[in-house]
Amino acid sequence: MLQLLIVDDEIHAVEGVRSGVEWQKLGITAVFSAFTVKQAKELFENERIDIMLCDIEMPQVSGLELAEWVMERYPSTAMIFLTCHADFKYAQQALQLGSLDYILKPIPFDELEKTILKAVEKINKDSELVEFSQYGQFWFQHQPMLIERFWLDIINQTIPPRAESVSRAAADRNIPYAEKMTFAPVLISMQRWHKHVTMREEKILEYALTNTAEEIILENKKNGQIITLNSGRLLAILSAESYSDIELLLKQSCERYIDACRKYFYCDISCYIGEKVHGHEMFEMVKRLGENEKNNVAYNNKIFLLSGDQLQPVSRQLPDMSTWSIMLKEGEFAKVLEEATSFLDLLLGQNGLDANLLRQFYQDFQQAMYYMLQMKGIQAHQLFSNTISLEFSANATRSVTDLIAWMNHVVSKAMAYVNTVEQSFSVVQRVISYIKQHIAEDLSREEIANHVFLNPDYLTRIFKKETGMAVSDYLFHERLKIAQKLLAKTDMPISAVASHIGYANFSHFSRMFKKHNDLNPIEYRQLHQSLQSER
Incomplete structure (x- = not known):
């Protein structure tokens, strides 16, 4: 006769299962309970456990981890998972293929009984002497x-x-x-x-x-x-x-x-x-x-x-991607993507692709993309440093399917951003917005350029063309305007005003302020506050 263990951190759930099933009718002579993984392991060491009903979601150690432990030490134990999350329902049939079952809470006892009967039949079948060599x-x-x-x-x-x-x-x-x-x-x-x-x-x-x-x-x-x-x-x-x-x-x-x-x-x-x-x-x-x-x-x-379908290395000539670099620079993104995909499809039809050729194609195409981005002043490592882009890149050389997915991603992302850069007004507005949001921080020209994925010198050119001043000059004048308002309209300590606009050094703030106002911060406050009181 067989013994069964219920593992669940919810005491009421365990007692409900114990009392809701006629165990003797199913051929189960003993039913044990464990409310933690530690208790379950102790029972396995002291008792013969033929079937384990185990909740997946438990604190500290999950039911899956317990199942791995059981499979290592007691591989003959039949395991049934319990869970209250229907999101994993699509895995139910899959797990059943592996001689396991997967039941959603609240547990329907008729379904549980059928599952246990199936486990009992499997155990009895496995216990029979199997004739091998x-x-x-x-x-x-x-x-x-x-x-x-x-x-x-x-x-x-x-x-x-x-x-x-x-x-x-x-x-x-x-x-x-x-x-x-x-x-x-x-x-x-x-x-x-x-x-x-x-x-x-x-x-x-x-x-x-x-x-x-x-x-x-x-x-x-x-x-x-x-x-x-x-x-x-x-x-x-x-x-x-x-x-x-x-x-x-x-x-x-x-x-x-x-x-x-x-x-x-x-x-x-x-x-x-x-x-x-x-x-x-x-x-x-x-x-x-x-x-x-x-x-x-x-x-x-x-x-x-291996005896008949070995994949042999091939030798093929890659396309001249310098032409694609020029086409990308001129905005022919869709055309380049179409030609690249067609070339890969041609190689597929001719059984002409192996890992080495695919990697060479990837490297050359990446070089063409980066050349175009460099010509437009866009920082590739910034544009493609997000998690999604990195995942596409990591998988690109695994197969032609993954390579085409990567090409579609980098081309569409680059095309969208190139269009944005070429509309320099929108880039300038993004820079201005970023400066206003981070005015109290120690901003550098490089940090601002990284925010919009551009080379600092290239950003300075398009920013100056639109605003008439360099990025660093614009940042300083924005800080100066805020400092003037705070000094004239509030009683904030001057050190707090300096800190609010990104100056950690009070003396440096005072010198720069006087250089552009002919008054130091104290004199500026006294003058403007006296003028306000006279009105």
């Missing part, structure tokens, strides 16, 4: 975290890629292993999300991506392991002992996995299927799969077989 069975029965660390050490060359070194490392860690064992790796690359997701949602979805890979590619973890790499990449390693045509099997599994990810996770994923290798050959095989992934800048949601 001799070695595949050993690996399945072993702790997954120990195996994952072993593979990561091979892939990172902490364990040298030699047969004797791998065998010795396995023996040192008490991992059942023989040199004749063979494995088939699949590199899974998450290419992009198709909708905006928060960091919390992304974590849930990445967790579900892993569980879905275990469900579909590994058939509920019966014959392999999913290893988390970096940068949205997973590595599935399958025991290849029991399959005559494992490549065909993996191709079919990856097709189902990609379809599920597009449907439930709103993302593009490509899979790179390697050849059967021995343990000490895994480093070189994963390296080759990584090179294939790196060179795939053209295709989304595609499966590559």
Whole structure:
């Protein structure tokens, strides 16, 4: 019979679930409660927990973090998430693909009972003796975290890629292993999300991506392991002992996995299927799969077989972008964007794009853009320093899709700002507005120019053309006018007047004031206040 644990920081919610379900009817003989993650971990250490109902949103440590801890130490425990946030409902079906369920509060007890019955059936099925090859069975029965660390050490060359070194490392860690064992790796690359997701949602979805890979590619973890790499990449390693045509099997599994990810996770994923290798050959095989992934800048949601679909470096002539620089300078933004996109589409049609060529195209196009901005006095590092622009730039060389998205972004942003600069009156007004808002601060000409993304000398030229004075002169005269009004109409201390218009040095303020008024601040106040009293 089975035991169940309810983890929720709301005592009433826990008691409601305990009393609302006929546990014996479901085959549950014991129900435990935990109101904190610490209490839950203590129960796991002292009791056998077959099923865990866990709230996601808890103080200090989330339910997802507890779930990761449980998966590392008690992988046979079936887990069901509870939450009161319907915003994550789109992840419900996705999580179910990974042998988990996701129930919204308030919990409908009939739905909860069905879910628990499903978990009971899964546990009973997993507990049956599964017939594998001799070695595949050993690996399945072993702790997954120990195996994952072993593979990561091979892939990172902490364990040298030699047969004797791998065998010795396995023996040192008490991992059942023989040199004749063979494995088939699949590199899974998450290419992009198709909708905006928060960091919390992304974590849930990445967790579900892993569980879905275990469900579909590994058939509920019966014959392999999913290893988390970096940068949205997973590595599935399958025991290849029991399959005559494992490549065909993996191709079919990856097709189902990609379809599920597009449907439930709103993302593009490509899979790179390697050849059967021995343990000490895994480093070189994963390296080759990584090179294939790196060179795939053209295709989304595609499966590559290393034995037949290798992406080879290509040699193509890039367009002469000096012409595009001139066109951009003359305002032909749309035309340049059209020609650049057409060139990339042509290369796609000819299978003529790899990572190196895409990076060269990106660098040359960026140079053409920056040359145009420099000619117009616009500071590129200021214009494109916002979070959105930086994100577009970081992803630009990942694929042709991302490169075209980046080009559209930088061209449209530059075009909009160039039009603004060329209407110098609007730029001058923005500078004047900025000066008025920050009059009490220690403003410099460079800081003001940065606010409008312009070179300080270029800003000075267009500002003087419009107002008849340099930016620094305008700033001083604005400060002087405010000081005169404050001295004449208020009793503010002169040091406070100086501070109010951005002068930290009282003596410097007095000298500058007298230089332009022939009176020091005290004399100016006395004169104007006496004139007002005579009226």
